[in-house]
Amino acid sequence: MDDRLVQEAEQILGAAHLLAGADAAPYAVDGMVPRAVAFPESVEEVAALLGVAHRLGAAVIPWGAGTRQDLGRPPKRADLILGLRRLNRVLEHEPGDLTASVQAGIALGALQEALGARGQWLALDPPRGHQATLGGLAATNVAGPRRFRYGTLRDMVIGIRVVGADGTVTKGGGKVVKNVTGYDMNKLYVGSLGTLAVIVELNVRLHPVPAVRAAVAGTFRSPDEAWGATRAILHSPLQPVSLVLMGEPTEHGGVRGSAAGGAPAGIGSGPVAEDAGPWVLLVGIEGFPEVVAGQRQPLHDLCLRAGARSLTALEGEELVAAESAMGTLWDLPSAPCWARCRLSTVPARVPKLCEVAAGLGAEHGLRARVASFIGNGITHVLLMTDAGGTVGEDRVIAAAEGLKAWAAGEQAAYVMEAAPVALRRRVDPWEAPRGDFRLMAGLKAAFDPEGILNPGRFIGGL
Amino acid sequence: MVEARIVRELTALLGPERVVGDPHDLIVYECDGLTLERATPGVVVLPETAEEVARIVKIAHREQLPFVARGAGTGLSGGCLDLGGGIIISMARMDRILEVDFDSRLAMVEPGLVNLWLTNAVSKHGFLYAPDPSSQSACTIGGNVAENSGGPHTLKYGTTTNHVLGLEVVLPDGEIVWLGGRVQDRPGYDLTGVFVGSEGTFGIATKVVVRLLPAPEAVLTMLGVFETMDDAGNTVSQIIREGIVPAALEIMDQLTTQAVEDYIHAGYPRDAGAVLLVELDGPRAGMALQADRITRICRENHAREVRIAKDDEERQKLWKGRKSAFGAYGRITPNFYVMDGVVPRTRLPEILRQIEEIGARHGLRIANVFHAGDGNLHPMVLYDGRIPEQTSRALQCGEEILRACVDLGGALTGEHGIGVEKQNFMPMMFSPADLAAMERLKQVFSPDNLCNPGKIFPNPSHHGETTQRMPGIPGGAWI
Amino acid sequence: MAEPGAWKFDAVDAPEADRMMECIHCGLCLAACPTYRELKLEMDSPRGRIYLMRAVAEGRIPMAEAFIRHMYLCLDCRACESACPSGVSFEHLVEGSRGQIQRRTEGLPGLVQPILRLVLNGLFPHPGRLELLADLLRLYQVSGLQRLVRSLHLIPPALRLGDELLPPNLPRSERRPPGSSLPPAGPPRAVAAFFTGCVANSLLATVTQATVHVLRAGGCRVLVPEQACCGALHIHAGFRDVAKGLARRNIEAFLASGADLIVTNSAGCGAELKEYRYLLREDPAYAEKAEAFSARVRDVSEVVTEFPPEALRPVPERVAYHDPCHLAHAQQIRKQPRELLRRIPGLELLEIENPDWCCGSAGIYNLLQPAMALRLLDKKIDTIAAVRPSLVATGNPGCILQIGYGMRRRGLQARVVHPVELLARACP
Incomplete structure (x- = not known):
């Protein structure tokens, strides 16, 4: 091996905690195979490795568990993967x-x-x-x-x-x-x-750790109705710990199969189940048993008044199941082409965002699923198409860019937080930089003047 | 001194009512709530819009004059002193609430707004602004942003930084930019986060978007009476360990309760070694059970009395007593010097013993009243400034107390900021490399170093030169 | 020293250095101070003014133009004292400073100083002259002269606000029968010596009548000793020697009456009467008497809540209550006037926003500093208008005149009355 980066890294770590050549292939970032993958055991080793990389001008990609390496633009370069799994105490x-x-x-x-x-x-x-x-x-x-x-x-x-x-x-x-x-x-x-x-x-x-965790799950016919319930909760002195809106927007606010995007298993079996809407609002409550018990009924009442079609009190395994159903939005989709975008709006605009997502889905022949942390106004939109290849990419990109443009007009924030690299090569996953970008560029220049840390991946190519 | 032509230019911009240039007037701007340090500004201006602030800053930039923003001047670390004889930009006239949006639980306000006025304005709709520094009836939101202010209720609600979503700021070259905004999680570096608590050295906030929270359904205040500070301190740790997070946990020692009782008769026992004030807030359901748990914990730690305030009047009285502690000290000692150290809360008994030893070694009494839930201490060194060596001994006590806090894994300041007061203590906590990283951050915002220069970073030559020490006046304190 | 002006306070009745040192410069007074709220200038805040006083005491600045301006822009409303965690007696400091200014400098600039002297020294110490003036003012209104003068714009600017302040249809002065003793309506419960107050007595006679009525109805024997002006305005202005003379006259007269209580319906007078003990603290012949006198002084709202008239008739009104500074801040009396009003059946008490913010009256401040007084008045009227009252109640003659003018200026119908007038209406 005549790569100085590898040689010097090996001096620091020994060969046992260093991968190079073909062994480094599993750590490819957006298709780029690094020259070396290092697993330091101490802060001192991390420092020494960075010292080397800095001297050699090698691009460094910090790597934890590798679960989010598809966030952001593809890096400009990827020389050294800095794996931190041994710093785990x-x-x-x-x-x-x-x-x-x-x-x-x-x-x-x-x-x-x-x-x-x-x-x-x-x-x-x-x-x-x-x-x-x-x-x-x-x-x-x-x-x-x-x-x-x-x-x-x-x-x-x-x-x-x-x-x-x-x-x-x-x-x-x-x-x-x-x-x-x-x-x-x-x-x-x-x-x-x-x-x-x-x-x-x-x-x-x-x-x-809260003594009790529970949730009230309400189903609604539309995001507007679910927002009505959310709004009532936001204006009340109740103290829920989470507010999640889940569903699959369709163009007419309608009723695509409920289990697919809407109510997870177990939800919707309440008193008016047959008529359950496709939108689920999951309101989490936790704390001492009496605190949880005292909030359940008022939350129930607020949801009903806002038009909930069914209501279910969840606890224990049912709650875990409901949360897991929400989590499917974060699983790698089986669709040939997809992207998951995260938009931040004020909470009141979440229903509008659902409508926009539905419209874009219909226009470009996509399915869209939504999981919104609606109390914070943070909405994840998963765009999926059955079309493969460039056709599929074109459709997802068109819809995602549509969301980005809408967000820009709303002063909302946007990022395509996960998508296959092919997509991220073609389109900027970040929103356009704003007036404060000058400061961000200044920070990058001040803290990483040689541009070796995750080069090019962040907003504006930082 | 600022040149007359610059004062004329500022006057042409703002009108004579909003420019203070008379030396007989300017002396009132030579210090804030910390009177130990003084520096007379060159000129004081009072803009009313972000554009005016920008134009003033551009003039300062063009003339390479230092400038510093000032809110209500209630700070306790000399943060708004004009060390360079330049321009103080008083934000006090920019005091409007621009927007309230309960659906989004936020408000947009101007920086000169008095903290409490925001809560007063939204309380009839069932909301509040959570950060409540004890000076909240006078201090401004902009000052809170600069200092990342806390208060008694930070245990549960966090400090200012947890409640600021966005800022419109005038950068040190006069450009107006937005950092963050109404929505959360904007991609990019967290410029809002680094700006809050930068003690006015990164620019001047001209609009602030803050979170509003719904007012709790119920509030309950309890008083635990203990023979020793150790017992009170251990009670605090046990409450936390058992998973209860009260809104506030405050401890006062005997010296303090006696001073308070002599002054305002709040109903504290005069003969107890320590009292613990606990406030619970939240849903009414279950509050009584929480109070029972706390009562039990107090008893387990040898409380001789545990009392729940029976009505709002008793509650107000207990809090008034707590909040009047500093005023009360003013009546039992000619001078006092207030510290703001922090330790991990399990080390409270230990630091209190050390503080006692430090006081004994220097022959000075030290009173204690503090935010026990956060481990945020406010030791109060009592001294008589008319006796020259007492002042230097008080300062020495302060330094030793802070060193002890840091040695126990704590910090130099929990809410007052570094300012000029503690800048030379920074190496106790941070290495030259740590400080260099901070300096690098500052340079990005303020490359010319005109924006509130001379603060935070160590400056061994500073004391006795740029500012005049003024031991004759009691250190102001309202914490 | 090359700079003009008087340097340092002298020893005579000066603001006390120790009291200045009680200020810990925390700034909690700032937002409580009306002039700071308006101007946001540190020099026009309580903390800043104390800092300036210290600077004078230390010889850093002279008692000259700037210092005098800041001392006199203060309303002496004492809202800062309510906010102060250290219990600083700001009133004593600012009044002491004004005393020094009056004795040692030319005083206020322009025409203000001679007018001040004329009004305070030539008019108020002489009840006869004041009553004569009230009669002339009534004639001025009744004859139509006021209308004529106003329409011809003949009033000099300095006096315009004074003219506007006059309530329409001035009632006849309540000629107090000196030495009279009026028996209680029912079984006797206390003996109250009534301090009538110059303005109430000469311009607001109905308040005087109502006060006597409710005191008697509550079981008080009401004595009306021969009396002088309380001297509050003189102290505010810095004429401390005149005030001391008035205080000695009142102390002699009221102590001689033998009454348990000395009652006034004027918050401004009451606050001053309670301060005689401070004013005369260095007077060996009067210090003790002043203490005894001040200890007996009560606002009428304190007395009628202790000795309330029974069997009240309904008074169906929506009443907004304004806290006079010299009740709320100077005497910390907030509950009693509200309690008094709540006792009246059918009366709805309306809480306005910031009820204890100054209306701008502040003795004769509104005549000396009309611009600031009007700014404060406008804010006060906003908060009153917001609750849509049928009447406004407040327990100080200055506030009654000031707010009454503010209401008329805005075309608002609600009249301004003293709480005891409402109680008198309810009291058969």
């Missing part, structure tokens, strides 16, 4: 402090298990996020429905340790939940898609 967990320090490579599921043994959890529930690593979740700042109550990692990270593009290790924040010492560097790195530094450690605030 819980460094500290003090239940009385409701905080923990963890290494970035720990999987969310493993972390929750460790914390759960002592009655606490990291209040983050990204769909199908069990395998994802904390570092990856922080870099993408993805979250699940319970963000309505708990926020995202942005709100939970209280301290951070990163390795900069030149291999310098720095930290920000600290170990306490209330801390305004210096700039809030946590916010800089969380959600920066690994383009400014590699996250190696995180200090997070935790929450107690």
Whole structure:
């Protein structure tokens, strides 16, 4: 091997934790096979590897569990995959402090298990996020429905340790939940898609595992009606932890097969089941038993008043099943061509977005499925077509660009958060940069002047 | 001094009512709530629109004059001092609520709006703005954004940064841009997140989009009375460990309760070693059971009395007592110096013992009242500034207390900010590389370093030069 | 020192340095201060004014144009004292500073200073002159002269607001029968010496009558000693020696009456009477007497809630209540006037937004600083208009005149009355 990158990496790690040549193929990013894949075990090793990459001008792609590598533009280059799976320890967990320090490579599921043994959890529930690593979740700042109550990692990270593009290790924040010492560097790195530094450690605030988890599921004939219920809940002093709207918009607000996009199994078996609508509003409640019990009826009443066709109280396995049904939107679709777009609007505009998605689906011969964290106004639209090849790509791109254009007109945010690489080569998955892009470009230039960290993948080609 | 032609230009832009240039007037702008540090500004201007702010900043940029935004001047770290003899841009006149959208649970406000006025305006619709620094009846939202302000209820609701969705800002070169906005999760770097808490060094916010929350259905306030601070501190940790997250958990020591009782008779016992104030809020259902759990935990930690405020009047009185603590100190000591350290909450008993030792070593009394739920301490070093060595000993105490906080895994400041007050303590927490990364971040926003220069970062030559220390006046505090 | 103006406070009746030091500069007073809310200038905030006083005390700035302007733009409404966590007596500081300004400088610029002197020293200390003026004003209205003068725009700007403030159809002055003693309507419960107040007595006679009526109805024997102006306006303006003279006269007269209580229906007067103990604290002959006097002073709302008239008749009105600064902030009396109104059957009490924000009257502030006074008045009227009352109630003559003018100016029908007038209506 005469690749200096590989040689120097091997000096740092030894051969056992380094892949190169054909062995690196499984770690191809958007079709690009890296020159080396390294699995460091310590922060020092990460720093040394970045130092080498920096010196050699090698492009570095941080890699947690690899669950979200299809987010963003294809990278400009991919020389070194920095796999963080061996940095997977819980460094500290003090239940009385409701905080923990963890290494970035720990999987969310493993972390929750460790914390759960002592009655606490990291209040983050990204769909199908069990395998994802904390570092990856922080870099993408993805979250699940319970963000309505708990926020995202942005709100939970209280301290951070990163390795900069030149291999310098720095930290920000600290170990306490209330801390305004210096700039809030946590916010800089969380959600920066690994383009400014590699996250190696995180200090997070935790929450107690709720004694009871439950939900009220209502079915509605239209997103408008479901919004009516949501609106009533948003105006009330009730404290649900999540508000999810699921369904499959069709052009006439109509009734495509309910199980396909609408009511998951078990929902819709309530008193007016036969007439159940295709839209499901899943309202999560959790906490001490008496708190959950006290909120169920008022939520029930608000949904009924808004026109719910059926109502089901969910708990235990039924709740898990309903949440899993929502999660199917995050599974790799079997359709030949597809894309999942995420749009952020104000909550009141979610019904309109459903209508727009339906219209675009009809126009371009696609199916569209929707899962909206409607209380936050964050809507995921899965576009699918049975057509393959360029025809399929054309259709999905046309519909996705239609959503992007609508979002631009609404001051809404847009990203195509997952799609086959063929699509992402043809169309920018990010919304157009705005007035603040100058600052973002400045940050990239300041923190990664050589452009070696995830080059070209982020918004505006950062 | 700012040159007369520049003052004339500013006056032509804003009119004489909105430019303060008389040296006899300017002295009132030489400090904020922290009177220990003073610096007289060159000129003070009061814009009313973002465009006016932009034009002022452009003038400053053109003339390479330093400038700093000021809200109500209630800050406690000297954050809005004009160290460079340039322009103070008072945002106080930009105090309107521009939009309220309950469907989206948000409001768009101008930065000079008084914090409490926002809650007052939305409360009749059943909403509130959650961050409630104790100065909320006077401090401004813009100041809260600069300092990432907290308050007694951050335990449950988080600090300002968790409640700001977007900002319109005037950058240090005078350009107006939006960071974030009404919608969540906009792709790109979290510029809103880094701006909040940047202590006015990244630019000037001219519009702020904040979250509104529905007011809780019920609120319940409890008082636990303990013989020792240790027992009160342990109670706090156990409450948290048992999965209860109250809206607020506040502890006062005996020195404080006695001062408060002498002053306003809030109903605290004078002979207790510590009192713990617990506030629960949320759905009415189950609140009584929560209170029972807390009562049990207090008893298990040897509380000699646990009391639930029976009506709103008693509740208000207890809180008034808590919030008057600093005013009350003003009556038992000629001077006091307030700290704002943080420790992990399980280390509270330990830090309190250390604080006592530090006080004893320097021969000074130190009172404690603090946000126990967050581990955010406000030790109050009592001293007499007329005795020269007492002032330096008080400052020495402060430094030692903060060092102890950091050594226990804590932080230099939980809500007051670094400002000029603690800039030279930054190396206690951050390495040169950490600070260099922060400096790099600042350079992106403020390459000319004209926007509130001289703050946050260590500056060993600073004290006694750019600002004048003023030990004769009690350090202001309302926390 | 090259700069003009007087430097440093002298020792005579000066604002006390220790009291200034009680201010911890926290800024909680800012949003409570009407002039700060309007101008957003730190110099025109309570904290800023104290800072300026300190600067004068330390010899950093002179008592000259800027300092004088900021001291006199203060309404002395004492809202800052309600907001202050340290219990700073702002009133004493600003009034002490004005005293120094009046004694040691030329005072206020332009015509204001001589007019101030004439009104305060030539008119108010002399009840006879005040009553004569009231009669002349009534004649001015009744004769149609007011209409003529207004239509010809003959009034100089400085006096225009004064003219506008006059309520239409001034009632006849209540000539107080000095030394009279009026028995209670029922069984005697207390002896109350009535401090009538200059403005109420001369321009708002119905308030005086109502006060006597409700006191008697509640079981008070009402004494009306020979009395002088309370001196509040003089202290506000900085004429402290005149005020002390008036205070000594009142103390002698009221202590001699032997009454348990000294009752007034004017919030401004009441606040000042309660401050005689401070005003005369350094007067060896009067310090003790002043203490005894101030301890007995009560606002009429305090007395009638303690000794309430029984068997009230309905008064079907929607009443908006405005807290006079000198009741709410100076005396911390907020509950009693509301309680008094709530006792009246059929009366609906309406809470306005920010009921304790100053209406801009503030003694004769509205005559000295008409621009600021009108800004504050407009805001007050907005909040009153929002609740659509049939009447406005407030317990201070200055506020009654000021808000009455504000209502007329906006073409709003609701009259402004004193709460005791409503109680008197309910009281057979």
